[in-house]
Amino acid sequence: MEMENKFLIEAFQTPKNIAPQLSSYFNDLPVDKYVDSDHRFRSYARFQAENSEIVRLPHSTFTQSSEFNRVVGDIERDFAEMDKSMIETPHFQHVLKSFMQRTGTDKDHSVVDVHQIRVTCDSDATSAPAPEGIHQDGYRFVGIFCVQRKNISGGYTQIFASPVEQHPHMNTVLEENQFVILNDSRYFHHISETLSSETGEKGVRDVFVFTA
Numbered sequence: 001m002e003m004e005n006k007f008l009i010e011a012f013q014t015p016k017n018i019a020p021q022l023s024s025y026f027n028d029l030p031v032d033k034y035v036d037s038d039h040r041f042r043s044y045a046r047f048q049a050e051n052s053e054i055v056r057l058p059h060s061t062f063t064q065s066s067e068f069n070r071v072v073g074d075i076e077r078d079f080a081e082m083d084k085s086m087i088e089t090p091h092f093q094h095v096l097k098s099f100m101q102r103t104g105t106d107k108d109h110s111v112v113d114v115h116q117i118r119v120t121c122d123s124d125a126t127s128a129p130a131p132e133g134i135h136q137d138g139y140r141f142v143g144i145f146c147v148q149r150k151n152i153s154g155g156y157t158q159i160f161a162s163p164v165e166q167h168p169h170m171n172t173v174l175e176e177n178q179f180v181i182l183n184d185s186r187y188f189h190h191i192s193e194t195l196s197s198e199t200g201e202k203g204v205r206d207v208f209v210f211t212a
């Protein structure tokens with residue numbers, strides 16, 4: 001019988017040229033029309049490994065069960081399609097492959113969902129990158145890769161062993177080029193509120209979120 005090691009949490013850093021090459025692709029993201037704020041922008045794509053290639057799957061709507069998402073669960077969301085030219089960059093391909101290799105989804109042909117998300121904030125009002133609070137996404141794996149943090153205070157990536165735990169297992173600022181992947185069936189996660197650290201200027205937090 002083959003031994004199977006269970007995946008818990010991995011955090012690592014990509015080469016430092018990756019994030020700067022991807023940040024401009026967040027400037028024209030359309031607003032996320034499913035949240036009641038003008039601080040959230042996003043696009044969506046799905047991928048699958050076939051033989052040695054990663055194939056982009058046809059665009060589709062996205063629905064999360066209300067069991068996992070108290071804010072927009074059971075609502076069919078039609079996000080914008082992720083920019084094709086960005087997907088084709090070696091920088092995006094590197095990040096996508098990193099997620100697939102670390103989770104084994106390059107071998108088991110699981111569908112990998114990718115969300116490209118910008119959350120902005122002001123210096124006098126906080127924004128909630130995770131409006132659903134401490135949560136699971138309802139997958140085996142969740143990965144968060146930080147592309148940009150500009151003028152941001154807060155926005156801690158927090159990992160909890162249970163939704164009612166007072167102290168996070170991990171509480172860290174995910175800096176540019178840093179990637180954290182966790183076993184979503186084992187852990188809960190949350191991103192704390194953000195506030196712009198520069199008076200009168202917008203704060204910007206750009207991430208890719210991967211699920212499989």
Ligand SMILES: [Fe+2]
Pocket residue numbers: 130135136137189
């Ligand atoms: Fe999440």
